[in-house]
Amino acid sequence: MNNENQKSISETVISKIKERQIKMRPRIYFIFKIGILAFGLAMLTLSAIFLTSFIFFSIRQSGLFFLGNFGFSGIRIILFSMPWLLILGVVALIVTSEFFADHFQFVYKRPVMYSVLAIIIIVILGGVALDFTPLHANLLMNAQKGEPSIAGHFYREFGAPKIPDVHYGSISEITNDGFKINTNRGEELNIIINENTQVFDKNIKEGDSVMVFGKKDNQSVKAGVIQKIDENKGFLPPPRFFKKQIQQAPGALIESLPKQNFKR
Amino acid sequence: MDKTLLQDKSDEELARLMQSGKTELFSLLIERYEKKIGRYARKFLADSDDINDVLQEIFIKVYVNIKSFDTTRKFSSWIYRIAHNELVNALKKREKRIFPIFNLDVFLPYNLSKDDFNKDIQTLDIKKTIDICLKKLELKYREPIILFYLDGLSYKEISEILRVPISTVGIRIKRAKEKMKNILEKQKTNYE
Numbered sequence: 342m343n344n345e346n347q348k349s350i351s352e353t354v355i356s357k358i359k360e361r362q363i364k365m366r367p368r369i370y371f372i373f374k375i376g377i378l379a380f381g382l383a384m385l386t387l388s389a390i391f392l393t394s395f396i397f398f399s400i401r402q403s404g405l406f407f408l409g410n411f412g413f414s415g416i417r418i419i420l421f422s423m424p425w426l427l428i429l430g431v432v433a434l435i436v437t438s439e440f441f442a443d444h445f446q447f448v449y450k451r452p453v454m455y456s457v458l459a460i461i462i463i464v465i466l467g468g469v470a471l472d473f474t475p476l477h478a479n480l481l482m483n484a485q486k487g488e489p490s491i492a493g494h495f496y497r498e499f500g501a502p503k504i505p506d507v508h509y510g511s512i513s514e515i516t517n518d519g520f521k522i523n524t525n526r527g528e529e530l531n532i533i534i535n536e537n538t539q540v541f542d543k544n545i546k547e548g549d550s551v552m553v554f555g556k557k558d559n560q561s562v563k564a565g566v567i568q569k570i571d572e573n574k575g576f577l578p579p580p581r582f583f584k585k586q587i588q589q590a591p592g593a594l595i596e597s598l599p600k601q602n603f604k605r
Numbered sequence: 606m607d608k609t610l611l612q613d614k615s616d617e618e619l620a621r622l623m624q625s626g627k628t629e630l631f632s633l634l635i636e637r638y639e640k641k642i643g644r645y646a647r648k649f650l651a652d653s654d655d656i657n658d659v660l661q662e663i664f665i666k667v668y669v670n671i672k673s674f675d676t677t678r679k680f681s682s683w684i685y686r687i688a689h690n691e692l693v694n695a696l697k698k699r700e701k702r703i704f705p706i707f708n709l710d711v712f713l714p715y716n717l718s719k720d721d722f723n724k725d726i727q728t729l730d731i732k733k734t735i736d737i738c739l740k741k742l743e744l745k746y747r748e749p750i751i752l753f754y755l756d757g758l759s760y761k762e763i764s765e766i767l768r769v770p771i772s773t774v775g776i777r778i779k780r781a782k783e784k785m786k787n788i789l790e791k792q793k794t795n796y797e
Contacts, residue, residue, distance in 0.1 A: 350657060351635045354664045358628060363665050365628070371673040449768040452714040 382441040386463060389434035393468030395499070396427050398477040403504055404552050404570070415554070415566075422504045435460050508532075508553045508562055509570075515547060519564065522551060531561040542569035616680035623671050634680075635664055641756060642688050648739060648751050649692045655699060663691045681758070682765035689748065689766055696744070708745060715772040731782075737792075738785040746781035749774050 357363050400406065405422055408415035438460050442448045448456045477496075484496035508530055510522030519534040532553050534540070545551060545567065554566040611619070611633060619630050642663060646656045666687050674683050731754050739747060748767060752758045753774075764771045 350639060350660050350664065351632055353661055354635060354668065355632055357665065358631065358668060363669055365672055366669055368624075368672045371670075443768075450764065450770055452770050452772070453712040454714065457712075 378441055378444050382438060385434050385438040385441060386460065386467075389431050389438065389460075389464045390467035390471060392427060392431050392434065393464050394471035395477055396424055396431065397468060397472040398481075399424050399427065399499055401472075402481070404507070404509055405504065408504070408507065408552075408554070418504060418507065424499060427499060431464065435464060506554060506556060508555075508557065509550070510553075511550050512545065512547050520545075520547075522553070529560065530557070532567070533561055533563050534567070535563070538564045539566045541567065545569050617676045617678075620671060620674050620680050621676040624674070624676070628668075631668055634667070634684075638681075638684055639664075642684065645685070645688055645751060645756060646692060648747065648755070649744075650695060650699070652699075655695065659691050659695050663688050666691065679762060679765070682762045685752070685756075685758070685762075685766040686768070693744075710745075710773050710776055711769050714770070715776045734785050734789065738788045741788050742781060742784060746777055746784060749777045750781040750785075753778055 354363075400423075403422065405419055408419050435457070439453065439457055442456055442460070443453075480492055481496045484493040508522065508524060510524040510528075510530065512520045513523045513529065514521040516531065519532040522530050522532060524530060530553075532555075550570040552568045552570055553562055553564050554568075555562045555564045611630065614622075616634065616637065619634055623630050623634075639660065643656065643660055646659055646663075650656050650659065663684075667684055670687070674680065735750055735754060739751075742750070749763050752763045752766065753760070758766070760771050760774045763774045767774065769777075
């Protein structure tokens, strides 16, 4: 570049400054900008944590993980019934969080993989921690009362998903060919047990919470598999619904039924 | 203030004085960086009018945003960062080029040996090679190689300017050299 050009650039910029065509931005502007970025990052991460805990809650409400015991068809149902839309939402929030975080020196100086992993770990741990609180259960309860808010609609839509051919409830009555259950949707279903039914716990009794896998015809279900829901076991606890419904009922239901009816 | 005294002051000190209201010192900073940034810009843009426009825009941005500069850090990295952003914007506008949002070499960690941080012994040869191959190199390889070999910046400074990990700078320079070697070999074959 020749000297004339050098002069002209310097002179042009300086004259613009003198004529006050360009002004320095005050320090507060930059502080505010960083504040907005930090706030945005915090809000995105908190949203991802909330949505993750909601996914855990929703999966538990649906009892999806118990389907693992139902063999290949159970795994197929798990894959199809996972809340993929919500999971996609969490992924989108994590990616956006990374874009926000990338403005900070302590983040962009390290490989992206580290910050993405850190965000994922924070979101999962935060999600698990939030899931221990009664927040989602209370919001779902309010939603089921018919609260017309956005949260109400969201919880009604995603809070207690229904998985096809899977029915949950507590045993209300023993019948000649099986038992009756009361579901959390207020239905009474007649569960029919035959020689092909697989029962994973013979000590099922009245008052127990169960998950039944089988086609529903009117109010009857021909049970393919019956799984007792144990409150103290499993990766995720059983649906909260059952905790409220379970009553200690005497007598073992399964013991009272013919033994040849059950396969293990 | 005495001009000789001011000439002795570091860029960071001048920037600090500007932040406290001595805006007239800006001409000194322009003087110090105009050639360097101009040379850097010429490696990306061909048209001299475009280069002047971009240079002007860079120094205006420096003045407008000077209060965001952290005087405990290097001024050169900061001004080159502004230049980098302006040049990328200029390439997007003028050449309608699309830059990838994501690069795998920023995502993964890399291990670099001590040798990777040293400049080649035959720096002069490298400079000639860069001039021959530059236009055939992707921007992500072109920038670190210019900053390292032609502008003499360190890996740390380049990582600040490009906002990528130091290991990514190392890997890009390494790959740029490999690519330049291939380009030269191809040219040699064509001549033969």
